[in-house]
Amino acid sequence: MWRFMSIQNRNELLCTVNRISCVINRKGCYRHLSRTSVLSVTDNTSIIQQLQKVEGGKIKLEKFDDSKIAVLTIDNERIRNALSGSMMVQLRDAINQLEEWKEGKGVILIGASSTFCSGADLNLAKQFNSPEHGEAMCELMQTTLTRLKRLPMISLAVIEGKALGGGAELTTACDFRLISKNAEIRFVHVKRGVTPGWGGGSRLVNIVGRRMALRLLAGSIKITAKDALQYGLADDIISSDQVTLHAGMNWLKKIIDGPVNSIRGIKQIVTYADDLGTDQALQFERSVFTTVWGAPALMESLETKKKY
Numbered sequence: 001m002w003r004f005m006s007i008q009n010r011n012e013l014l015c016t017v018n019r020i021s022c023v024i025n026r027k028g029c030y031r032h033l034s035r036t037s038v039l040s041v042t043d044n045t046s047i048i049q050q051l052q053k054v055e056g057g058k059i060k061l062e063k064f065d066d067s068k069i070a071v072l073t074i075d076n077e078r079i080r081n082a083l084s085g086s087m088m089v090q091l092r093d094a095i096n097q098l099e100e101w102k103e104g105k106g107v108i109l110i111g112a113s114s115t116f117c118s119g120a121d122l123n124l125a126k127q128f129n130s131p132e133h134g135e136a137m138c139e140l141m142q143t144t145l146t147r148l149k150r151l152p153m154i155s156l157a158v159i160e161g162k163a164l165g166g167g168a169e170l171t172t173a174c175d176f177r178l179i180s181k182n183a184e185i186r187f188v189h190v191k192r193g194v195t196p197g198w199g200g201g202s203r204l205v206n207i208v209g210r211r212m213a214l215r216l217l218a219g220s221i222k223i224t225a226k227d228a229l230q231y232g233l234a235d236d237i238i239s240s241d242q243v244t245l246h247a248g249m250n251w252l253k254k255i256i257d258g259p260v261n262s263i264r265g266i267k268q269i270v271t272y273a274d275d276l277g278t279d280q281a282l283q284f285e286r287s288v289f290t291t292v293w294g295a296p297a298l299m300e301s302l303e304t305k306k307k308y
C-alpha cells in the first residue's frame with residue numbers, strides 16, 4: 001500500500017510504502033528508507049553486543065567530495081578480510097553515514113591487501129553458534145546489505161583475490177561488480193553445511209537467474225573472472241596491470257557522470273521498480289520526477305544548446 005502522508009511543501013514529499021517510509025525532497029531527492037527495515041525487526045541488541053565482542057579488523061569509510069564517490073574497505077588482513085562481529089557493526093554504522101551523505105553519487109566496496117573477503121569470521125561460529133546468534137547475525141547483515149543495495153548511490157564491488165561465503169554474498173549487494181583477472185568468487189556455504197544467510201542467495205537469483213543461482217549455490221562452483229562475466233555476475237574484468245581501486249573509480253565515474261539529484265533519483269527509481277509493483281513504482285517515478293523538474297540542473301542545461 002502506497003500512501004502519500006503529506007506534501008510538506010513543494011520540495012518535500014513524505015510517503016510510506018508498506019512501512020518503508022522515505023522523504024523525497026528537491027535537495028537530495030531522497031532522505032532514505034526508514035531504519036526499520038522491511039525485515040521484521042526484533043530487538044537483538046544484547047545478542048549483537050555479544051557478537052561485537054568478536055573483534056578484529058575494521059571497516060574503513062572514505063568519502064571523496066570531488067568525485068562524490070565513497071570507498072568502503074573491508075580490512076582484516078590477518079584472516080583474509082573475514083568479517084568479525086565488530087566489523088559487522090562497523091559496516092552497519094558506515095551505511096548509516098552513507099545514508100546521510102546527500103551529495104554522494106557512488107560507493108565502492110573493496111577488500112584490503114589484494115583480496116576481497118573470506119566471509120564471516122569463523123571464530124564467531126565457534127563462540128556463538130546458537131540459533132538466536134545465527135538469527136541476530138543474519139538480521140544485522142541482511143538489513144545492512146539491503147540498505148547498502150538501496151542507497152541512492154550507484155554501488156560497485158571491486159573484487160580481487162577471493163570472495164568466499166559471506167564475502168561472495170557481499171558482492172551481490174552492490175549494483176555492479178568489477179573482478180580482477182585472477183580473482184575468484186565462491187559460495188562455499190554448502191561446504192560448511194550452511195546456506196547463504198546475509199541475503200546473498202536471494203540477490204543472486206535476481207542477478208544470474210534461478211537455475212544458475214541454484215548451480216552456483218548448491219554446487220559451490222568456483223567462479224573465475226571469465227565465468228563471472230559470462231554468468232552476468234561481473235560487469236567487467238580488470239586487467240592485472242591495473243590498480244584495482246583506480247580501475248574501479250574510473251569505471252564508476254563513467255556511470256555517475258551527471259547532476260547529483262538525477263543520479264540519485266535514477267538509482268531510487270530503479271530500486272523501487274525492483275522492490276515494488278509496477279503501479280507503485282510508476283507513481284514513485286512521477287514523485288521523483290517532480291523534485292527535479294524545474295530544478296537548477298535542468299534550468300542550467302537549458303541555457304546552452306546541447307546536442308548528444
Ligand SMILES: CC[C@H](C(=O)O)C(=O)SCCNC(=O)CCNC(=O)[C@H](O)C(C)(C)COP(=O)(O)OP(=O)(O)OC[C@H]1O[C@@H](n2cnc3c(N)ncnc32)[C@H](O)[C@@H]1OP(=O)(O)O
Binds near residue numbers: 165166192194196
Ligand atoms: C553467511 C556467511 C557464512 C556463514 O557465516 O555461515 C560464511 O561466510 S562462513 C565462512 C566461509 N569462508 C571460509 O570458509 C573461508 C575459509 N578460509 C579459506 O578458505 C582460506 O583461508 C583462504 C582461501 C581464505 C585463504 O587461504 P590462504 O592459504 O591464502 O591463507 P590461510 O588459509 O593460511 O589463511 C590465513 C589465516 O586466515 C584465517 N582465515 C581465513 N579465512 C577465515 C575466516 N573466514 N574466518 C576466520 N579465519 C579465517 C586462516 O585460518 C589463517 O589463520 P591461521 O591462524 O593461520 O590459521
